[in-house]
Amino acid sequence: MRDKFFQSCSCYIQIQLGFTQVLNRRQPRVQVYLTNCSSNSGKIHTNFRTYAHLLQNSIPSRSLGSHTHFNANSYMSYLKRLIHYNGHATDARHMFDKTPQRDEVSYWNRLIQSCAKSGNLKTAHQLFDKMPTRNVVSWNAMISGYDQYGLKEKVLNLFCQMVHSGVKPDQFTFPSTLRSCGFLSALNPGKQLHGYIIRTGFESNAFVGSALIDLYAKCEKTGDARRVFDEMPERDTVLWTTMIGVYAQNQFAEESLKLFCKMQKEDMKQDSIILLTVLIACGSLAALAQGKMVHAQVIKAGFHTNYIVGNAIVDMYAKCAAMKDAHRMFDRMSERDVVSWTAMIVGYIQNGYCEEALKLFQKLLWTDVKPNRFTFASTLSACANLAMLELGKQLHAHIVGVGYESVLSVESSLISMYAKCGSIDDAALVFNQIASKDLISWNAMIAGYAINGNGKEAFQLFKLMIEADMNPDRITFLNVLSACSHAGLVNEGCLCFELMRREYINLVTTNHYACMIDLLGRAGQLSEAENIVNNMHIKPDALVWKALLHACRIHANVELGERAAEHLLQCEPEEPSNYVLLSNVYAAANRWPDAAKARKLMKDRGLKTQRGCSWIHVKNRLYAFVAENTSHPLSEEIYAMV
Structure with missing residues (x-):
């Protein structure tokens, strides 16, 4: 009955009376009382003040006997609860100052750890500064707290103070400090810390070794990371996972797979994280055979029911262009989240099945899973690729309804969708409504003007972008040069190209040279175009020679065209369109026998041109047409109309 009374106590007087009555009772009853009163979040700080008062004044140490230490531990536990669940770090600190155990380092450490873990770093540091003595646990508590909340510079400063104070770091100190160096790219x-680790004999510790590998990886020193890995006397699963992940994250997918094979030979246990990492590497390399082997290992290990691993398998098959396998895996998943659906939608789009992507998105809307910004951005790109303006507008309305209209990635996708569907005014409207424009949104709008033939608008927007202190990238310059080329803006294109070569030379690629050659070629300035090719700071590729050959076709310049064709066929001898382009150069100059020879050469090499395809969207259905194709049920009527 008395226990029930304690459980119902809520006011200060009741707590005092109830606790006073239990003083002479068994100690476990006090523990029950504390547990129950601490669950009342509104009164917890009052309860603890009462307990602190009673602990110091009302309970003689002789009456507690062997339970004195137990009470101190209980008291510390509830101080920690006070910090974690109620955020009363200051109250806990003041109460701690009144306890008899405040001179013991272990109690200081426990309170500092609680404050640090709950984010009360100011209170934690104040306690740390007041400590009569500090040990390695004290320093680790503060270093770990600052590391957890991203204050990396403070971590490094604390570590230096720790070493200077004469306290030796341990295996728990180094990982946080190394992570901070990696985060700051320091x-x-x-490296100095690595040397100190070697001197203190912690270089063989698996956790320290893993942190060293991560440090070098973040500083783009993959070779140094591998040396640390190779020099470890014993390598556990964590180390293997870290090193394989480093290769995968730094675009060394092939090395990642090789190391995984080596791990298998050493019969190391594989967890879901390492299999997930290897699946990502297989997708990056489009290594379907290896990906299927890893999939088999996932099933063997029992991880196939994990939806995160399942998402990685779907993504891997999609990147390997194995959409049937991807969909089979997708259908077998017992649990599908928004990542699962988005991976399938993106896979369909990347492999040219935009209509299937839209059908899958419609199915998604009938489930309980809510699309996210990546889902919407991907689906908008499918609408753009199929030029389905009405469906794009419906999707735009849905996006507004769910509140994603102000997300930059979605806004940029909306701009691209409207532009590719020919509605450039709607694209400009979306662009102008963006409060804080990023590089992607600027590029999307410039590209929109370019593909719609608005060269002047594209160039003016580029100038505004520069004036807004937004640094252009390769895509920006490519879009501007393309816009100038199609609009015949030779002077503007030359200004853009000169700016790029003068201030952004590291961004220049053969694509930019090809655009510039196309610009000059369309304007009839073939000698200037050839001069640019001859003075390129990088080796011309097939794209450059093709642009020059195309210009020769426009102006029937056979002599220059033959020189360009010679280089082009050396670069791409198996590309049939190159022979067709050379044939068209001869045809433009009325040299029909030579034109026929070029096409005969293509046929003799067993090359065939790919047929063109056009499509039309009627009543929510997409119809595709290829030359000489009679598969459509109304093909006779269609050809009769044509």
């Missing part, structure tokens, strides 16, 4: 301090 390679030199990281």
Whole structure:
């Protein structure tokens, strides 16, 4: 009955009376009382003040006997609850100052750890500064707290103070400090720390070794990371996972797969994380055979029911262009989240099945899974690729309804969709409504003007972008040069190209040279175009020679065309369109026998041109047409109309 009374206590007087009555009772009853009163979040700080008062004044140490230490531990536990669940760090600190155990380092450490883990770093540091003595646990508590909440510079400063104070770091100190060096890309301090680790004998510790590998990876020193890995006397699953992940994250997918094969030979246990990493590497390399082997290992290990691993398998098959396998895996998944659906939608789009992507998106809307910004952005690109303006507008309305209209990635996708569907005014309207434009949104709008033939608008927007202190990238310059080329803006294109070569030379690729050659070629300035090719700072590729050959076709310049064709066929001898382009150069100059020879050469090499395809969207259905195709049920009527 008395226990029930304690459980119902809520006011200060009741707590005092109830606790006073239990003082002479068994100690476990006090523990029950504390547990129940601490669950009342509104009164917890009052309860603890009462307990602190009673602990110091009302309970003689002789009456507690062997339970004195137990009470101190209980008291610390509830101080930690006070911090974690109620955020009363200051109250906990003041109460701690009144306890008899405040001179014991372990109690200081426990309170500091609680404050640090709950984000009360100011209170934690105040307690840390007041400590009569500090040990390695004290320093680790503060270093770990600052590391957890992203204050990496403070971590490094604390570590230096720790070393200077004469306290030796341990295996729990180094990982946080190494992570901070990696986060700050502080390679030199990281190397100095590595040397200190070797001197103190912690280089063989698996956790420290893993942190070292991660440090070098974040500083783009993959070779150094591999050396640390190779020099480890014993390598556990964590180390293997870290190193394989480093290769995968730094675009060394092939090395990632090789290391995974080596891990298998050493009969190391594989967890879901490492299999997930290897699946990503297989997708990056489009390594279907290896991906299927890893899929089999996932099933063997029992991880196939994990929806995160399932998502990685779907994504891997999609990147390997194995959409049937991807859909089979998708259908077998017992649990599908928004990542699962988005991976399938993106896979269909990347492999040219935009209509299937839209059908899958419609199915998604009938489920309980809510599309996210990536889902909407991907689906908008499918609408753009199929030029389905009405469906794009419906999707835009849905996006507004769910509140994603102000997300930059979605806004940029909306701009691209409207532009590719020919509604450039709607694209400009979306662009102008963006409060804080990023590089992607600027590029999307410039590209929109370019593909719609608005060269002047594209160039003016580029100038506004520069004035807004937004640094252009390769895509920006490519869009501007393309816009100038199709609009015949030779002077503007030359200004853009000169700016790029003068201030952004590292961004220049053969694509930009090809655009510039196309610009000059369309304007009839073939000698200037050839001069640019001859003075390129990088080796011309097939794209450059094709642009020059195309210009020769426009102006029937056979002599220059033959020189360009010679280089082009050396670069791409198996590309049939190159022979067709050369044939068209001869045809433009009325040299029909030579034109026939070029096409005969293509046929003799067993090359065939790919047929063109056009499509039309009627009543929510897409119809595709290829030359000489009679598969459509109304093909006779269609050809009769044509």
